[in-house]
Amino acid sequence: MRRSLTSVGTFLTPNLVALSLFACGASAPPPATAVEAAPAAELRERGPNALCAARGPLPDLTCTPGAVMNIDLDAICNTSTSGRRHVAPGDHKKAFTEYGYSYPQARGAFEVDHLIPLELGGDNVLENLWAEPAEPRPGFHEKDKVENYLHRQVCAHAMTLADAQHQIVTDWLAVWRQISSTDGPDVDADGDGP
Secondary structure (H helix, E strand, C coil): CCCCCCCCCEECCHHHHHHHHHHCCCCCCCCCCCCCCCCHHHCCCCCCCCCCCCECCECCCCCCCCEECCCCHHHHHHCCHHHCCCCCHHHHHHHHHCCCCCCCCCCCCEEEEECCCHHHCECCCHHHEEEEECCCCCCHHHHHHHHHHHHHHHHCCCCCHHHHHHHHHHHHHHHHHHHHCCCCCCCCCCCCCC
């Protein structure tokens, strides 16, 4: 049974991301191609018979639309995520089984990943989680580099939080390709900062 929306967590669809990010202070309205946001009730019910299908290294946005817990830049940029990081054991297991993976998996083969990472205000709810493999690459290690890069960009005021959340939800691979090919001061050869 689908959980209801709360004041703490907000479930996102790609179109709702664009609309909500604009409402949270994005510098421009959603792209002209965006359509009206689908109500949370229209999201596919997640259950043992409704497996999700990853799109390569990207999650199924019907199952994992993303969820935001925090948009406070001071907390995002100046507070460790350790106090906010808590995935319920049942949600941890469901993140695997709903994508068709057995549970548990070998240590290091997968990460229960936050689509919108805690570093960018993401929530610990199932709608923001999926089992992301390390292999084939790019996998969760590469997405972690994207998360760190976007976090640095937001906290340096080089990008809005709304833009970073939108990029990570819609196609984190595009950001990874960009930072992997950049030799500038923001990213070194392995995607980390200086």
